[in-house]
């Protein structure tokens with residue numbers, strides 16, 4: 001870990017970062033607008049070979065709206081390797097670089113007609129529908145992480161205010177993690193709905209567990225790319241996700257920029 005941190009600090013400087021951002025499918029644009037240094041995941045041992053198209057596997061450290069940030073332009077998903085802790089090293093790194101909070105973004109399928117494709121959903125909580133956990137095998141008592149208010153109420157209030165200031169609706173809802181990579185069946189979606197989910201996706205939950213484990217605050221926003229399986233006539237595919245993500249991404253970028261400006 002020390003060698004890795006030294007390598008990063010040599011390239012990006014030693015000033016601590018305040019916020020880490022993890023960008024989901026089709027949301028990588030923001031990383032390119034950071035005034036700073038980009039390091040390929042390939043040059044960072046322990047970082048994933050983020051192999052999903054639509055991601056930008058670089059760690060970018062620098063200034064965004066007056067706040068020093070570390071942007072993880074790509075994420076590893078459980079379904080790529082069967083490792084729910086695939087994002088542990090990147091999260092340990094941003095924590096060691098000083099990040100006090102992690103803002104996560106993802107693409108998700110909505111269950112709610114009032115949060116249609118193109119809209120954003122602020123996560124209020126999650127359902128870990130997978131039965132997996134990135135802390136399985138962690139040997140210390142630190143593994144018993146408190147997940148109440150895992151999606152930090154203070155950050156959520158600030159993000160909602162940023163949305164209001166930008167004229168962008170930010171409904172809150174519960175995100176269900178489904179391992180993927182196949183999409184859900186309509187029966188699974190009906191079941192998840194009964195359980196209390198408002199949207200479904202294949203990421204974020206293991207990262208939020210890791211962030212809380214590492215003592216960082218977390219918040220997450222979904223860009224809704226589709227109604228969940230069985231809820232509309234859309235044909236679900238990764239192509240569809242990538243094609244639809246830019247609709248919400250523009251709104252997401254405005255909300256995040258406003259949030260950072262207010263913080264700066």
Ligand code: HPA
Pocket residue numbers: 107108109110178183184200201202225226227228229236241
């Ligand atoms: N299901 C799971 N993951 C997703 C979806 C979905 O409908 N849309 C975008 N990511």
